[in-house]
Structure formats: structure tokens, C-alpha cells
Amino acid sequence: MTLKQGKNHTAYQVVSINIELKLERRLQALGLTDGTKITVLNNDKKGAVTVRFRGTRFALGKRIADHIEVKEALDTCQTQSM
């Protein structure tokens, strides 16, 4: 599933990011890459999504959210990823 399909207040784990290199680099520098835990905060709108990863809230445009492949995180309490 993609991040855009995520449910509010649910934790996911990034499987892959399939977007142009420039944006992928920016996301990486912010700490979002394969395996990162990401929580969807507000995905009510058709477009942009708000999420939390690495302790910070972000707003992501629809195209970014559409191109981040995620899977449901098995245990939301588990803090050590990978």
C-alpha cells in the first residue's frame, strides 16, 4: 500500500520510496528512507497528508505520499527499527 492509503493515527514502515532522486535525497536527509517508521496523522483530505517520522511532524504533498510504499508496522510500541 502507499502512504496516501494510510489510516489516521496508524504507524507504518517505509518499504520503498519511488520518486525522483532530488526529492528522495531530501526525504533521506530528513531521516525518511526504507525501513523508517512513519505515523499518519491526518489523511482526511484528497491531497496532502500530515505524518510524523523521526520525532517531527511533516506535511507531504499528494504526489510524495502516493510514491511512498509502506506496510503496517507490526508492533507500534517497538521503537527499534531494522
Next chain:
Amino acid sequence: MPDTINVGFIGNPNCGKTTLFNAFTGANLKVANWPGVTVEKKEGRTTYKGQEFKLIDLPGIYSLTSYTMEETVSRECILSDEVDVIVDVIDTSSLERNLYLTLQLLELGKPVVLALNMMDIVEERGMEIDLHRLPEMLGTPAIPVSARKKTGLSILLHAVAHHNEYHTQGPLIHHHKDKHSLHLHNHHDEYAMVYEDYIEDKIDLIINELTKSNPGLTHKRWHAIKLLEQDKTVSANQLTDLTAIIDRSYEKDIINQKYDFIEEIISEVLVNKSRQEASTDKIDRYLTDKWLGLPIFLGIMALVFFLTFTIGDWLKGYFEIGLEAFSGLVSGTLGSIHTNAMLTSLIVDGIISGVGGILTFLPNIFILFLALAVLEDSGYMARVAFIMDDIMSRLGLSGRAFLPLLLGFGCTVPAVMASRALEHKKDRFKTILITPFMSCSARLPIYVLFSSMFFGKHAMLVCYSMYLLGIIIAIGTAYVLSKIDGSRAEHALLIELPEYKSPNAHTIAIYVWQKIKDYLTKAGTVIFIASVIMWGILNFGPCGYVTDISESFGSWIGKAVVPLFRPIGLGYWQIIVALIAGIAAKEVVVSSCSVLFGIQNITTARGMEAMVAALGGLGFGAANAYALMVFCLLYVPCTAAIATIHRELKSWKYTAGILVYQLAAAWIVSFAVYHLINLLQHYTA
């Protein structure tokens, strides 16, 4: 003690690095470009207790990869002998994000001193930082500083001088829960950042290879890590074949493990974070709600607008009275000392009314930016980008572009200034291009005058139609542009949503003062020159200084271009001169009309009657009036706005391009409405 210690200042964008740098160097700056690239290089000097320091301000960056010019430049400089000690400036209020660069810097193996900036914001947000634990975990001094209040500066320099003498780092104390290494070398008390065993094994192997092939190489561990990341620059310089060890790019593993360590640091060092988070979540539930978000935003903006243009205009009235008194005083004084009439006119009509006219906008600008600073500092502005992103994306603009466009209804100058919040150059250009189409308050007097003269009881409706037309043209332009450059529906918003906090008076004061200073100094100088030029055009003719405007170069130009304006119903030299004068400030169109047609008190009922009669005699009717209003709406903005546009774009070429486009748009739309109304009148008559 070395003669001079070379200190490189580095940090994320907007961490207050340049403010801190300036606090040390004052005006003692040498600004140049890095060799070969147009990235600014700033150098300064300072002394502390007899020790001399050479400071280098490096570009703001998020990481030490080599994907951007800024990163490459910073990395090369830090690795070279140009830098002895690295001062890593940290925006402590977003420690997580800033520590990523810190960990990369530590890996370089050069002495690093952390400058913890913006500690006051941390306190305001009710958080605390364990200043003992942080250096213990990172093995590097961490000095709280305030770039704004200039505190902690000496301690920082002391730490730099002190830390420079030690080439080994202090003992590192980590309490990793489940990260005890089974690896041959346990690096946990040696390096701050220790990777998982499979990476550490590879690092050791690569270091062995590097030692064999290149014994003189410094920063071996860093090189090894960069090779594992398959960094282009470092890999290109690597001659030995290491494909047996580096079977793939380990970049993502390395990033993730760095951030995992950062999470560990944060959990030990940052106190009270979750409480703030919970309240932000609660506020965001309303402010970013699917249905409530937009109305709340529009409500807030309406309030900001209301304050700006009620309180602002009220103060502006006093400014105008003061200005009038001042110009009266000056002309009286100049008269009493028998100054040449031409010089008096230049000073009073040219400079004082030109520059002074701009000063009268100061109250509006002050209140507007005060309100914006409060919204920005509280953390709300980032939410606006989220709320507006979908709507703006359809126009190929980022969500943040909504604000400048809205501000454009007040005054184009601050609106264009607000476009600075846009991250991408292309977005900024588009926004600046269409912002002037948002009908600013200075254009209202023109609409009011001409619509009440020619449209009687429909005057209000005609005024509204101007605003609507402006919006349509702006949206149309953005839409067409996005079709051309293919950026339609970007939807690539990426913005941090900071936690809400109560705004800080000091931060706001600095923000507002910066804007006002900008407005006064830079726009002021251009406006000064423009006022003199406008005065020259309207007061000089082929026969020299003239008092009758109809003999001036202005009228001469007006008469020369009459044929160009005839197709749009504005082929009257007086109107053209008024339009030219209107470039100084849009309201001037009204006052110029009264001067040019020799009518006093043009805004009174009798004045308007006389004006209608005068214009009617020339064959200027309702269609012409509407065309004139449309032209005023769309043609080039006032000199203050042009100066601001130039300052924001830093290019005369783009500025000229925008002006040409606006003139063309004004001509074409005026042409269309003029003939349309004539046609309608023809059929209804």
C-alpha cells in the same frame, strides 16, 4: 598555540548560523564566491584573549553528501586545511534534524564544537536539554549560545581554542540497550556513531585496504563510510577495486542507523517533549481539519486584513497629515530663503511627495508583518501550506503561494516580499508575476472615481468586477504557465510542521524590523531615484523647465503613444500621462487627472460633473472608463512594487519580463472589454 585558528561555521539552513557569525565578526566581512561556483563565501576575523581566529561561514546544508553545490563546497572546505575546528551551529529547537549533520561532521575526525543556538525557543516550548549528557554521548563540547542576544560567544571561542589543542576526543559514554557489539573491535567508546556489526566489519576491511593502497590518507573512517555509501566524489578518487567488500550501496542503512542513534540521543537528552506534542496534536485536530481548516484560515486572514487596513489606514491618515505639514514647512522655508523654484519643486513635488508617499504605507506594512510574524512564530504558517496545498497545486503553485496572493489585495509590496517564504525559484517567479494582478488598495480610488462618474448606481458592482477580473487573470496566468512548464499538480509539498508555541516578542520584533528596514532602505533608494525621474518627465519639456504639464516630456511622450492607446479607448494624452504618473503610485492617477484636466476637488460631486463633462467633450464614455479601470488594474505596478520585485528576483531581465507581460495583458484585456462594451451599447441602443 597556533598563530590563527581557522574556524568553519556550518549548520542547517535557518539555524541562525549567519546571525551567530555576524555576532562575532560584526561588519568585518570579506564576501566572495567560492572558486568556480556562485555560492557565497564569507570570511571574518576576531580575537579572544590574544588568540586570533579566522572564521569562515559555510553554506547552510542538511547533509554532507555531494548532491548539491552547497554541500560539495562545504565538504571540500571542511576537509581541507582551510578549517582547523568546525563549529556546528544547531537550531536546538529542532535538535533531531540538526544532529544528523552533526553525526556526519563528527565522522570527519576533525575537532567539532557544537553551538546550541535558539535555546530560548526550547525553553518557551517547555522543553529542557540535558547539557551534560549531550557532550558525553557525542564526545564534543556543546555550548549554549544566543546569536541574537550575543550570549555564550566568548565561551564558544574558548571551547574552540581549547578543543583545537586536543586531537583525541574525550571519553564517550554510551548506554546502548541492545547494541553491544560482537564485532572484533568494539568502537562504542571510541566513536560517537557506531554502526551495526555488518557495516563496522566492512569499514574495518576498507580501512585496511586504504592503509595499504594510500598510507598518507587522513580521515580514513570517513572515507570508508563514504565508499560504502557509494558517494560519487569519493568513489571516483578511489583507485583500488573494492567491489568485493562494497557489494551494494549501504547509504540507506547508514542513514537509518544514524537516525536510530539520534533517537537514542533525543530520548536521553530532551526532557518534556511529549507534553508539548500532545497539545499540538489537539490544536491541529481543529486547525488542519478537513472541513474546519480552510474557514479558520480565511477567518484569521480576514482579521489580519481588517487590522491592517483599519488600524493601518487610521495611522496612515496621521502620516499623511504629517507629511503634508512637512512638505508645507519645507516649501515655506525654501521660499523664505529664495530657493530657485525648480529646486523647490524637485524637493517638494518630486522627492518629498514621492518618498513620503511610500512612507505613508509604513503603518500598513508594520501591522501586516506584525500579524504575519505572530502567525509564523506560533507555528501556524506551515499549516497554511498544508491547508492550501491541494487548491494551489491545481494551479501549479505551492500551498505557500496563497499568502502572497492574498496579501496582494492590500499592497503589492509586502505581498511580493512575502513570496520569499517560497522555496523554489520557479514558484517564487510565478507568484511574483501574478501577485500584482491582485488589485491592491491603492487602485481602489481610481475605480471609485471612474465608476461613480460613469456607472452611477452600478458603481459598486463595477468596482467588484475589477477585483474579480484581477483574480481571473492571475489564476489564468498561473494555469497557462503551469501548462507550459509542465509543473501542473506538483503536489510535492514537503514542510515541517513545528510544535505550536506562544509567539516570542523578541523574535517578532526582529522579524518585523527586518521587513521594515528592507522596505525603507532598498525600496527607498530606488523610489528616490524613480521620484526624481518622474518629476523630471513631468516638469521638463523640450524648452527646459516647465510649470505647465502639457508642455512637459510627459505630455510629449503621451502624445507620441496616443495611437497605441486609441484601440483600447484610451487615446487621450492626458489619460496616458496620468497612467505614466500612476507608475509612481497608483493613487496618483486620480490626482494627475485632476491636474491634467484642470479640475479641482475631483472627488466631490461638482468636480466629478465637471470631469464627466470635460471627458465627454473628448468622446470619453462609459466604455472608455471601464477600459481605463481595467488598464489600471493590470498594467505595471507602482515603483515601490517594481523595486521590490527586482529585489526579490535579483534580475532586471526577469523584472522587465514581468513588466512587459503585465503591459501586454493590460492592453489586450482593455482592448477586449472596450470593444465588447461598445458592441453591447450598440445593440442595446
